Amino acid sequence: MTSDKRDAAKPSDAWFATTRWTVVLSAGDSSSPHAATALESLCRAYWYPLYAYVRRRGHSPPDAQDLTQEFFSQLLEHHWIARADRHKGRFRSFLLMAMNRFLANEWDKVKTLKRGGQVQRVPLSLDAAETRYAQEPADTSTPEQVFEKQWVLALLDSVLSHLREQYVRDGKAVLFDMLKPCLIGSRELQPYAAIAAELDMTEGAVKVAVCRLRERYRERLKGEIAHTVASPGDVEEELRHLFRVLARR
Amino acid sequence: MSAMRICSVCGKPLAANAPQGLCPECLLNAALGTGVDVGPDSQSQAESGKVSFVAPTPDELAKPFPQLEIMGFVGQGGMGAVYKARQKALERVVALKILPPGIGRDPAFAERFAREAKALAKLNHPGIVTLYEFGQADGLFLFPDGVR
Numbered sequence: 001m002t003s004d005k006r007d008a009a010k011p012s013d014a015w016f017a018t019t020r021w022t023v024v025l026s027a028g029d030s031s032s033p034h035a036a037t038a039l040e041s042l043c044r045a046y047w048y049p050l051y052a053y054v055r056r057r058g059h060s061p062p063d064a065q066d067l068t069q070e071f072f073s074q075l076l077e078h079h080w081i082a083r084a085d086r087h088k089g090r091f092r093s094f095l096l097m098a099m100n101r102f103l104a105n106e107w108d109k110v111k112t113l114k115r116g117g118q119v120q121r122v123p124l125s126l127d128a129a130e131t132r133y134a135q136e137p138a139d140t141s142t143p144e145q146v147f148e149k150q151w152v153l154a155l156l157d158s159v160l161s162h163l164r165e166q167y168v169r170d171g172k173a174v175l176f177d178m179l180k181p182c183l184i185g186s187r188e189l190q191p192y193a194a195i196a197a198e199l200d201m202t203e204g205a206v207k208v209a210v211c212r213l214r215e216r217y218r219e220r221l222k223g224e225i226a227h228t229v230a231s232p233g234d235v236e237e238e239l240r241h242l243f244r245v246l247a248r249r
Numbered sequence: 250m251s252a253m254r255i256c257s258v259c260g261k262p263l264a265a266n267a268p269q270g271l272c273p274e275c276l277l278n279a280a281l282g283t284g285v286d287v288g289p290d291s292q293s294q295a296e297s298g299k300v301s302f303v304a305p306t307p308d309e310l311a312k313p314f315p316q317l318e319i320m321g322f323v324g325q326g327g328m329g330a331v332y333k334a335r336q337k338a339l340e341r342v343v344a345l346k347i348l349p350p351g352i353g354r355d356p357a358f359a360e361r362f363a364r365e366a367k368a369l370a371k372l373n374h375p376g377i378v379t380l381y382e383f384g385q386a387d388g389l390f391l392f393p394d395g396v397r
Contacts, residue, residue: 132266135265135266136264136266137262137264152273152277153264153266153267153268153273156268156273156276156277157266157268157269159268160268160269160271160276161269164269180269180270180271181257181271183271183276183279184256184258184271184272184275184276184278184279185257185258185275214279217276217279217280218279218280221280222280236325237322239277239280239281240281240303240304241306242277243274243277243278243281243303244303244306246273246274246277247274247303
């Protein structure tokens with residue numbers, strides 16, 4: 001969609017007003033249905049980094065599962081957003097701050113009550129989360145570093161999954177799967193001639209398709225980041241921050 | 250146990266949950282340095298596989314520039330990044346421009362850079378930013394008048 005492309009590449013103030021974190025922040029502590037949907041959608045995309053954070057802080061798998069579920073239930077039921085800094089807050093920082101507050105003040109109370117029949121406002125695949133966490137390579141990262149690294153992976157995963165879905169909808173899943181290594185590599189590593197022969201395309205057509213894929217990827221990535229920050233100027237800075245998160249490994 | 254996979258571009262180990270099997274660091278690098286606008290220059294840069302310049306954070310600049318209080322990041326272009334800073338001793342606001350580290354290693358560029366900086370320092374006009382200082386501190390830098 002042309003307008004989406006333009007908007008994601010250059011976030012205008014009007015478009016930015018509709019990004020998820022902006023919608024949530026603008027709603028403040030009022031229970032606007034738009035804000036609730038936007039917040040739920042953000043939680044759905046970024047719950048795993050928080051699970052990994054809680055695990056790295058030393059909680060057992062069952063506790064981490066209860067804790068993550070309870071945290072998100074309370075986040076959606078209560079009006080914690082009013083505590084977020086409207087001017088410079090990012091969803092990433094807010095989530096970590098809210099979790100730390102929750103761990104310090106709420107978790108003991110919740111544990112002693114140990115209610116039955118939790119309301120699952122956000123259905124989280126918590127069993128799969130532990131399998132995934134167990135596969136993470138052991139390293140000496142702090143819980144905060146684990147959270148940030150998993151945040152980047154969740155973001156990229158969401159960007160690439162949506163991108164692939166677009167190609168699948170257009171009946172071009174094979175094209176996407178063949179071209180995706182070109183998102184990161186140079187032409188020497190992925191010779192267009194070989195791809196062209198495999199896909200029965202001309203080399204020129206492959207070149208155009210690669211350019212388009214890269215463009216769509218960058219737009220989608222910046223658009224996705226825009227959903228988690230409070231102003232258009234933060235997108236580029238957040239992108240650089242996330243790069244540094246991975247580069248310090 | 251399956252053999253550890255390696256990214257074919259940067260050579261770093263690839264985690265089992267790498268997004269779509271691609272190296273996350275290289276994926277972000279491909280989007281960096283392109284600005285929020287996606288222009289033809291950035292596209293050709295990504296195509297050639299060049300490593301983009303990652304602007305240092307204000308905290309990272311505190312050590313090489315102890316005489317400055319870095320107030321914030323202003324912007325980034327093809328030739329470096331600009332920060333708003335305060336010269337502590339003189340209590341004046343200045344701009345700090347950092348050039349990509351690799352550029353300083355080219356002697357011809359360093360010589361040209363010094364020549365241009367000297368020429369700029371001699372100019373004094375309301376339409377031209379005044380240059381206060383230039384030099385090397387973990388890379389080339391310029392120190393023009395503050396951003397207002």
